[in-house]
Amino acid sequence: MKSRRVFRVVHDFCVLRAVCLALLCATSPAMADDTSKTAVESPERQAFLNGQTRDCPSCDLRGVKLKRRDLSGANLAGANLSNAVLHAARLTNAKLGHAKLQDANLNKTDLKRADLTDANLTGALLYAADLSGAQLDSAIMVEVRMAHARLTHAALRGVDLTNSDIENAELPDCNLSNATLKRANLGSANLSRCNLTAAVVVRAGFVNARLRNAKLNQISAIQADFYGADLSGADLSEGDFRGSRLERADLDGAATTDMKTKGALLVDGTVGQ
16 A cells, blocks of 8 residues: 555656646747847837937847937947948947947948947948948958948958948048958049058959058058059058059059069059069
């Protein structure tokens, strides 16, 4: 009798345990969904979307539509704005450091003096955007589309602009030192007095670009295209231009000390040795 009683107690305990585990498994996804939903629909986020506040640091704002919204001085540091529509929005002096802006629409957006340090703008649209005086140090800007954008006096130290379209953009006096611009298109762009010291511009296009008095010392410009570019007064010393095209470029007054040009098509049509 005693053994039967013990067996039944053990059996009942096992059944109860199995039921509890089943209920826990069934409710776990719902609990996870509720947690996620609560995070997305936080009071701070709702107040921001309703226009009651301009600040929403670290908020989940993926895919939000903020076209022409005035967000001047807004604090959106660390926010996730991937796929967001910010077309023609005002983000002057906004804080967007470490923000996620992958594939965001920032066409014609006013980002003057905005802080985008370490922000991720991969695939973002920045056509005719104004980034004058903006802080973009170490930002990831791979495959961005920013033709006709303005980046006067912008800080772009260490930025990654690989495969980006920067055609006809205005970048005078900007700082692109140690930046990566592999295969980027800067045709007809204005880079006068720009600092490109130690930048990597391998296979980048600078056709008819303006680089007057720019600093290109120690630049890695292997197989880059400077056809018809204005490099007058530029510092090209210790630059690696092997295999590049410098045909019809203006090098009047340029510093060319220790410049590497092996295999490059030079100004006079000869090939560098």
